[in-house]
Amino acid sequence: MAIRLARDAALRIRPPEEPAPVELTLYHDVLCSWCYVADARLESLREEYGNELKWSLRPYPLRPEAQIPGKKERQILARHYRRIAKESEGQGVKPDLWIGEDPPSSSLPPLVALEAALLVHGPVxxxxxxxxMRRAAFIEGINISRRDVQLELASRVGLDLHSxxxxxxxxSLEQSVNDSAEEAESLGxxxxxxxxxxxxxxxxxxxxxxxYRHVIDKYLRERRNGPPVRTIH
Incomplete structure (x- = not known):
C-alpha cells in the first residue's frame, strides 16, 4: 500500500541538495620553478577532496617578452631549478634548460600552447x-617555447595535431593569456x-x-556556516 505524504512532510524529509563545488584557480607559468612544486602539492589533494572542489589553471607569464635571458638572469633561473630539486616534488629537476645553449626567450608560447590544448580537447x-612540457623543460632541459617541441609533445600525449x-x-589565444595576467593583477x-x-x-x-589543506578546509567550513569573507593568506 502506498501512502501519499503531506507536502510539508515530504519537503522535510527530502535530502538537502549538494552544494556546488568550490572553484580553485591556480595562476601559473609553465617555466616557473615554484609553480612546478605548488601544482605537485595541490595534485596530491585533488583526489582527497573529490567533487567538493573544481580545479582550473590560468596563465600568468612571468617573461612575456621575447628576449633571450642574459648570463646573470640565466644563473638566477638555474639556481631556482637547483633549489626545487631539493624538494621531494622536485626530484630529478635539473638546471640544464638555463645553462644549455637553447634557453627559452619567453614563457608566453608554452602558455599559449596550453590554452590551445584546452580549447581543442578540454582541461584533461x-x-x-x-x-x-614540464618534464621536457625541468627534467630533460628542452626549450618548450619552440613550436616544433610543442607539436612533438602534443603528438605524444594524443592531441589532434591539425586542430x-x-x-x-x-x-586571440595570446590575447587570452595577456587578459588572464591582467585579471590576476586586478585580484592583487x-x-x-x-x-x-x-x-x-x-x-x-x-x-x-x-x-593548502588547512586553508581549503577553513574555507569549506566557513562556506557551510555563511558567505566567506574576501581575504588573503
Missing part, C-alpha cells in the same frame, strides 16, 4: 600537455604561483600541502 588534455595547430595560430596577484579559492580567498606563493 591541457593537464596532460602541461605534464609533458591543435589551428588553435595555436589563433591570435603580482607573481605566481597564486591560488584563488572560491573567487574569495587568495594564497600567494608556494605553500606546503598541509597549509
Amino acid at each position: 588534455m591541457e593537464r596532460e600537455l602541461l605534464r609533458a 591543435f595547430v589551428e588553435a595555436l595560430d589563433e591570435t 596577484i603580482r607573481g605566481v604561483p597564486a591560488l584563488v579559492i572560491g573567487d574569495e580567498w587568495l594564497m600567494q606563493g608556494c605553500r606546503d600541502a598541509s597549509e
Whole structure:
C-alpha cells in the first residue's frame, strides 16, 4: 500500500541538495620553478577532496617578452631549478634548460600552447600537455617555447595535431593569456604561483600541502556556516 505524504512532510524529509563545488584557480607559468612544486602539492589533494572542489589553471607569464635571458638572469633561473630539486616534488629537476645553449626567450608560447590544448580537447588534455612540457623543460632541459617541441609533445600525449595547430595560430589565444595576467593583477596577484579559492580567498606563493589543506578546509567550513569573507593568506 502506498501512502501519499503531506507536502510539508515530504519537503522535510527530502535530502538537502549538494552544494556546488568550490572553484580553485591556480595562476601559473609553465617555466616557473615554484609553480612546478605548488601544482605537485595541490595534485596530491585533488583526489582527497573529490567533487567538493573544481580545479582550473590560468596563465600568468612571468617573461612575456621575447628576449633571450642574459648570463646573470640565466644563473638566477638555474639556481631556482637547483633549489626545487631539493624538494621531494622536485626530484630529478635539473638546471640544464638555463645553462644549455637553447634557453627559452619567453614563457608566453608554452602558455599559449596550453590554452590551445584546452580549447581543442578540454582541461584533461591541457593537464596532460602541461605534464609533458614540464618534464621536457625541468627534467630533460628542452626549450618548450619552440613550436616544433610543442607539436612533438602534443603528438605524444594524443592531441589532434591539425586542430591543435589551428588553435595555436589563433591570435586571440595570446590575447587570452595577456587578459588572464591582467585579471590576476586586478585580484592583487603580482607573481605566481597564486591560488584563488572560491573567487574569495587568495594564497600567494608556494605553500606546503598541509597549509593548502588547512586553508581549503577553513574555507569549506566557513562556506557551510555563511558567505566567506574576501581575504588573503
